[in-house]
Every structure is written in C-alpha cells, then in structure tokens.
Amino acid sequence: MATLYFHIPFCKRICSYCDFYKVGALDLLPRVVENMHRELDERSTYLSERRLTSIYFGGGTPSLVAPAEIERLINHAREKFDCTDVDEITIEANPDDITEEYVAALSQTSVNRVSLGIQSFDDRVLQFMNRRHTGEEAEAAVKRLRMIGMDNISIDLIFGIAGFGSNHLDESLQRAISLDVEHISAYHLTIEDRTRLGLLMRKGEYVPISDEESEREFLRVHNALCSAGYDHYEVSNFAKPEQRARHNSAYWQGVEYLGIGAGAHSFSGDNRTWCTSSAKEYAEGKFLYEGEELTSTDHLNEYIMTSLRTSRGIDLEYIAERFGTKHVAIIEHAAEPWIATKSLVRNDNRLAIPATHFLVSDAIIESFFA
Numbered sequence: 001m002a003t004l005y006f007h008i009p010f011c012k013r014i015c016s017y018c019d020f021y022k023v024g025a026l027d028l029l030p031r032v033v034e035n036m037h038r039e040l041d042e043r044s045t046y047l048s049e050r051r052l053t054s055i056y057f058g059g060g061t062p063s064l065v066a067p068a069e070i071e072r073l074i075n076h077a078r079e080k081f082d083c084t085d086v087d088e089i090t091i092e093a094n095p096d097d098i099t100e101e102y103v104a105a106l107s108q109t110s111v112n113r114v115s116l117g118i119q120s121f122d123d124r125v126l127q128f129m130n131r132r133h134t135g136e137e138a139e140a141a142v143k144r145l146r147m148i149g150m151d152n153i154s155i156d157l158i159f160g161i162a163g164f165g166s167n168h169l170d171e172s173l174q175r176a177i178s179l180d181v182e183h184i185s186a187y188h189l190t191i192e193d194r195t196r197l198g199l200l201m202r203k204g205e206y207v208p209i210s211d212e213e214s215e216r217e218f219l220r221v222h223n224a225l226c227s228a229g230y231d232h233y234e235v236s237n238f239a240k241p242e243q244r245a246r247h248n249s250a251y252w253q254g255v256e257y258l259g260i261g262a263g264a265h266s267f268s269g270d271n272r273t274w275c276t277s278s279a280k281e282y283a284e285g286k287f288l289y290e291g292e293e294l295t296s297t298d299h300l301n302e303y304i305m306t307s308l309r310t311s312r313g314i315d316l317e318y319i320a321e322r323f324g325t326k327h328v329a330i331i332e333h334a335a336e337p338w339i340a341t342k343s344l345v346r347n348d349n350r351l352a353i354p355a356t357h358f359l360v361s362d363a364i365i366e367s368f369f370a
C-alpha cells in the first residue's frame, strides 16, 4: 500500500509562526494546479506499490483551490493508481474559506475528511498569530461542514503561547470539545528563526514560556481531551474511537508515498526525494528534485523515531527480523533507565512511551538511535 500527497503552497496571509514553504502570489495557482497533473503523469512510477490507501491535500492552503479542481486531481490519481482501497481523502482548509458556496461545491467531490487550521478560538491569540479567521468563524466552519454531512473533521490547535494568561487554552479546548469533532491535532508553538515571531523574540518582544509551563500545558491538553473521550495516539494527535488519521498513520508506519507539488516530499522505501522548485518555477513547468538514499541505519532510526511518538511504540520482534537481534539487545539496554522511571513501558515485545511522557520522547528516542 502507498499514499498520495498534493501540496498547495499558497497562502493569502502569512501566519506569524509559520516556517513552511508557501507563497502569496495567488495568480500562479491555476498554472501550478495544471502542472500538478503533469507531474503526476511523470512521477507516478516512482512508487513500486500501485495500490493507494489515502489521498491528502496539504499546504499552504488547499481550500484556495476550487473543489472541482481538487476532484479533477483525485480523478487523475484514479487513472494512475488502483484507488479501490482509498477510504480517506483529506483536504486541509482555513476556516474562513468554508463558505456556504465552498461546502456546497465540496459536497460534490470525493473528499471525505477536512482538517481545519483553527489553532485557537481566542480572537486575541488568533490576531497575534496573524490568522485570517475569528473563533466564531471557526465554529461556523465546523457547523457548515456538518450540514453537508462531513462526518470526519479534524481541527488543529496550538498551545504553549506566552502572554495571554492561563485561561485561553482551557477555553479553546472546551470549545473544541463542544464541537465534537472526530480528531484534534494539538501542537506546541515552536519559534523558528525566519518567522515574524522569531524576529519578535530576537528583539526581546516575545518571551517564550518556560519548559515547566510547556509541560503543564501539554498535560492540560492531554487531560482535557482524554477526559472527553479522545485517544492520545501520537505526540500531537488525539482521535475519537476508530478515527485516527489514516494518512498520517501510514507515514508513521513507513509506508511509501508520492508527493506532488512545489516543496512536496516523496518516499519510495529506499530513498526520499523532494521537489525544490519554487512555485514560480513549478508554474513554468520546471520540476527540480533533490534526494537521498536511505541506509539500513537510517531506516532503523526512522522506525524508532516515528514509532516511539505513537502509542503503539516499537516492536522488538520486527526490529530483530528486519535489522538483526544485536539492535534489540542495544535497545533493551538503553531502555532500562527509562523503564525504571516509568517514562517507558514494556508490554511483551513492545516498548512504548506513556502519552503523559510524550513530551520527553526526544530524549528517549535519541538514546535508542543506532
């Protein structure tokens, strides 16, 4: 099995924390979408696996593309791959794009999951992040999607934001819970150099919260969402029963994927490539790539890293079969201190980090690296 990703690198407004590749030149969008069809024709043989299980439109802001164009890309994928097992087609959307016209058009497509970049329901926080929507518009977006029968909605939230007191996070969590969405991704704010927030921090105008406060907020998110019936199944992801994100879960399980679009990454099992074209070059039909071959050690480290961030953890039997028993012995030795402090739990052949300790997963993961 494999998955397919379409990257739409356009945004109407740049959020103050965002370090992703994106551009504001919306006039390029039609030509970029047209060339995504061409790239799909040229790159479909990159995957050895012909059966897809999910399709994902990410960005940037995929909701800037007309739903009919999204459906045309999905239909093109159906010509190139066996899509009979595709049971999840997700589009990321900004809440203020979710108008009545948009949802009416979306209901005519095969998209069956929407991931909304809400981030917060507090208008002060949204303004600080330079988001385009308000908390009220975010709630209205979820309700509009429900009206067309969209029964698989994920929302993104950001925590770990300094300067707004302690209540805004709890209020956002309660508003998210009351919307009864199927899935919530909650990310800790990270401050990257090349962002507006990075600049504010360098000038001393933004002071991040302390590590202790980060941990407290992480636990508040965990406790609030788990008490509301969500399963904390990955560091940043929470799902109602049977509602885990299939596309992202496939990434974490090392499944092949093909990425289409400027800035999109692909993974064939043996190597990883990424399209380095700017949106302008891409619109001109220039597809430039870089890549790297993965060694057995890379594979093992990636397996450790992605698996330990999920509640499934790592499977020592799989490691013995795929990489050799010597690695199992090394990992078992490295695991001892973490098990002693209850930061890691062993269940038969599985080692997993309890969700409440996910925040320290980096230190545990590094200690296991080959």
Ligand code: SF4
Pocket (backbone or CB within 6 Å): 010, 011, 013, 014, 015, 018, 019, 020, 022, 059, 060, 061, 094, 117
């Ligand atoms: S909408 Fe998303 S991709 Fe665009 S600037 Fe904001 S966070 Fe970044």
